[in-house]
Amino acid sequence: MLTIKNLHAQVDQTAILKGLDLEIAPGEVHAIMGPNGSGKSTLASVLAGREDYEVTQGSVDFDGSDLLDMDASDRAREGLFLAFQYPVEIPGVSNLNFMKAAINAQREHRGMEAISAKDFLALVKEKSALVELAGRLRDRSVNEGFSGGEKKRNEIFQMAMLEPKLAILDETDSGLDIDALRIVSQGVNAMREAGRSFLVITHYQRLLDHIVPDHVHVLSDGKIVKSGTKDLAMELEEKGYDWIKEPAV
Amino acid sequence: MADTTPTSKAFWEGLTPSVSSGLASVAEAGRAALDRLPVPTRRSERWKYSPLTAMLAQPLNSPEAPHGIPEDVHVQPIPGLDAYRVVLVNGHVVTEACDFPVAEGVICMPLFQALDEGRLQGGDADWSGYHEREWVGALHAAHAQDGVYLELEEGVTLDRPLLVHHHVTGSNVAVCPRHRIVMGDQSSAEVLVWHSSSSEATGMVNALLEGHVGRGARLGLDKVQNEQGKIFHLAHEHVTQASDSTFRVHSMTVQGHWVRNELNVAQKGRGAHTIMHGVYLPKDQEHVDNHTTMDHTVPNCTSSELYKGILYDRSTGVFNGKVFVRQEAQQTNAYQQNANIVADQGASINAKPELEIYADDVKCSHGCTVGQFDDEALFYLKSRGIGERAARALMVQAFIGDVLAGMGSEEVAAEVETLLSERHGWM
Numbered sequence: 001m002l003t004i005k006n007l008h009a010q011v012d013q014t015a016i017l018k019g020l021d022l023e024i025a026p027g028e029v030h031a032i033m034g035p036n037g038s039g040k041s042t043l044a045s046v047l048a049g050r051e052d053y054e055v056t057q058g059s060v061d062f063d064g065s066d067l068l069d070m071d072a073s074d075r076a077r078e079g080l081f082l083a084f085q086y087p088v089e090i091p092g093v094s095n096l097n098f099m100k101a102a103i104n105a106q107r108e109h110r111g112m113e114a115i116s117a118k119d120f121l122a123l124v125k126e127k128s129a130l131v132e133l134a135g136r137l138r139d140r141s142v143n144e145g146f147s148g149g150e151k152k153r154n155e156i157f158q159m160a161m162l163e164p165k166l167a168i169l170d171e172t173d174s175g176l177d178i179d180a181l182r183i184v185s186q187g188v189n190a191m192r193e194a195g196r197s198f199l200v201i202t203h204y205q206r207l208l209d210h211i212v213p214d215h216v217h218v219l220s221d222g223k224i225v226k227s228g229t230k231d232l233a234m235e236l237e238e239k240g241y242d243w244i245k246e247p248a249v
Numbered sequence: 250m251a252d253t254t255p256t257s258k259a260f261w262e263g264l265t266p267s268v269s270s271g272l273a274s275v276a277e278a279g280r281a282a283l284d285r286l287p288v289p290t291r292r293s294e295r296w297k298y299s300p301l302t303a304m305l306a307q308p309l310n311s312p313e314a315p316h317g318i319p320e321d322v323h324v325q326p327i328p329g330l331d332a333y334r335v336v337l338v339n340g341h342v343v344t345e346a347c348d349f350p351v352a353e354g355v356i357c358m359p360l361f362q363a364l365d366e367g368r369l370q371g372g373d374a375d376w377s378g379y380h381e382r383e384w385v386g387a388l389h390a391a392h393a394q395d396g397v398y399l400e401l402e403e404g405v406t407l408d409r410p411l412l413v414h415h416h417v418t419g420s421n422v423a424v425c426p427r428h429r430i431v432m433g434d435q436s437s438a439e440v441l442v443w444h445s446s447s448s449e450a451t452g453m454v455n456a457l458l459e460g461h462v463g464r465g466a467r468l469g470l471d472k473v474q475n476e477q478g479k480i481f482h483l484a485h486e487h488v489t490q491a492s493d494s495t496f497r498v499h500s501m502t503v504q505g506h507w508v509r510n511e512l513n514v515a516q517k518g519r520g521a522h523t524i525m526h527g528v529y530l531p532k533d534q535e536h537v538d539n540h541t542t543m544d545h546t547v548p549n550c551t552s553s554e555l556y557k558g559i560l561y562d563r564s565t566g567v568f569n570g571k572v573f574v575r576q577e578a579q580q581t582n583a584y585q586q587n588a589n590i591v592a593d594q595g596a597s598i599n600a601k602p603e604l605e606i607y608a609d610d611v612k613c614s615h616g617c618t619v620g621q622f623d624d625e626a627l628f629y630l631k632s633r634g635i636g637e638r639a640a641r642a643l644m645v646q647a648f649i650g651d652v653l654a655g656m657g658s659e660e661v662a663a664e665v666e667t668l669l670s671e672r673h674g675w676m
Binding site: 048049050051071072073075076077081082084087088089090091092093097098099101102105106109141142158162 | 623625626628629630631632633634635636637639640643644646647648650651
């Protein structure tokens with residue numbers, strides 16, 4: 001599904017990713033943990049195609065295509081989804097019009113007709129129930145006036161609507177209370193299936209109690225320094241990140 | 250010291266003086282004022298960002314009345330709009346294309362006819378005094394042409410909007426249409442003034458609209474400027490409001506080579522409400538200037554002003570919003586907002602709110618913003634698969650959507666949006 005080889009990336013001449021390797025097979029859930037400043041969000045941004053990040057070395061293969069050769073909208077149409085750490089408020093653009101435009105862009109890309117109003121509304125009803133997103137939130141402007149938890153649920157709603165092949169969750173747990181964390185995790189778990197992969201970026205282990213990963217990686221100074229199973233996340237929770245940064249004994 | 254003001258005489262001396270006997274004294278006063286008043290240049294504060302130099306470089310001529318309806322005047326410029334229609338070409342009323350008379354209790358006829366019938370007596374031939382204040386107004390008055398006279402009797406509601414379609418064609422034409430709207434007490438009407446021109450048209454449109462909204466009456470005015478070619482468009486609307494009246498105006502500049510809109514509204518009776526909204530999206534090297542004056546002269550009135558602009562390429566824009574709250578105008582609630590997006594590096598906007606408040610128990614708020622498109626929002630839209638152009642279109646629609654939504658009819662708002670998206674290649 002995703003093969004990252006020796007990825008180097010920089011922002012404003014500052015190197016952040018320094019040779020990252022990662023392989024995600026279809027249906028797998030990978031978690032990336034790491035201290036602040038280790039490059040977690042940079043990885044998410046580079047994969048989603050944010051323009052101010054410059055890739056200086058390495059390659060990313062996404063389901064047989066060169067991901068780095070596509071612009072952000074093409075990546076999304078090919079089935080990549082980024083759940084933002086800080087979802088953007090867009091006053092005046094209704095959440096539903098936004099989703100309709102997104103779905104139709106994807107369908108056009110696949111040579112399909114635009115979705116009918118009836119099918120679209122049925123889809124909205126089904127997917128918004130998944131994350132308990134009330135109608136009034138669906139019908140408002142994109143994220144405008146949403147609480148932190150509502151914004152994150154809206155991200156998962158969009159993910160459910162677009163049914164990506166690979167979903168990257170960038171610190172989706174940040175700013176969530178226990179209930180919102182449960183709802184968001186349920187939404188993600190409901191979408192787990194053989195052909196869909198997840199890359200869950202988080203600072204804390206608690207999200208991984210709800211979304212149980214197949215693999216856990218620790219990112220430090222722009223590289224993956226340790227990989228393991230979900231037990232590694234438990235160990236990190238106990239010991240913190242400092243022991244990881246020290247050279248292996 | 251020699252004055253370097255452009256010699257204006259050559260510019261206008263070839264023009265045909267106003268032919269209406271009912272406007273003779275106004276035209277005469279206009280001619281006299283042309284010699285007296287200063288030609289607008291960068292030196293005058295009110296015209297600093299919109300000097301007329303380029304327009305004055307080319308002498309103009311007065312176009313003849315058209316024979317029939319020119320082919321490029323669409324029979325119905327707005328799909329689906331059911332309206333009474335008045336058509337003017339180059340300032341001449343094309344009677345055979347007009348729905349005269351429109352409805353019972355409504356007088357709708359060419360202005361010249363109304364003057365001939367003595368409907369505008371004495372000093373009533375002019376309400377605005379535009380020609381006494383501004384050289385541009387004098388230029389208009391001296392060459393004033395025909396237009397619409399609309400009068401609603403007390404308590405009458407016009408059952409359909411009145412569409413005044415003004416079309417310009419020809420080279421170096423000087424066109425000076427003049428309209429009058431008189432809303433009787435408790436009457437109600439929607440008026441749409443639609444300006445178009447043929448693609449090779451050049452010259453000047455110098456339009457005046459005078460209106461009065463009677464007690465408890467309501468007037469909605471949508472003005473759409475969609476002029477191709479190279480037209481210098483000078484517009485002045487002068488509206489007074491009686492007590493408990495409502496006046497709504499939308500000034501929508503879809504396309505225009507050089508546009509100066511001067512909108513003056515004065516509230517003369519308590520409880521009046523005014524809505525002034527506008528949108529401008531110039532591109533290439535176009536210029537759009539909106540000068541508005543909201544004059545609160547009596548207590549307990551409200552006004553709400555919202556102008557939004559997106560400036561592309563090397564276009565330039567001006568917004569000047571003057572709000573007077575006179576000493577007697579206690580309990581005024583005045584709101585003004587002007588928001589601009591400068592989409593390209595070569596574009597610019599000069600925005601200036603001017604509030605003069607002499608009363609002490611009032612609520613006045615104003616805001617003015619100049620910014621760029623929000624890159625983070627654009628990336629968010631793109632990250633969901635929406636392409637660059639569609640993403641920008643969504644953001645533009647979001648930005649101007651609240652102004653469009655307040656227009657008199659959905660059909661007109663939809664047509665304005667369609668024209669804008671065709672012109673800017675959004676969809």
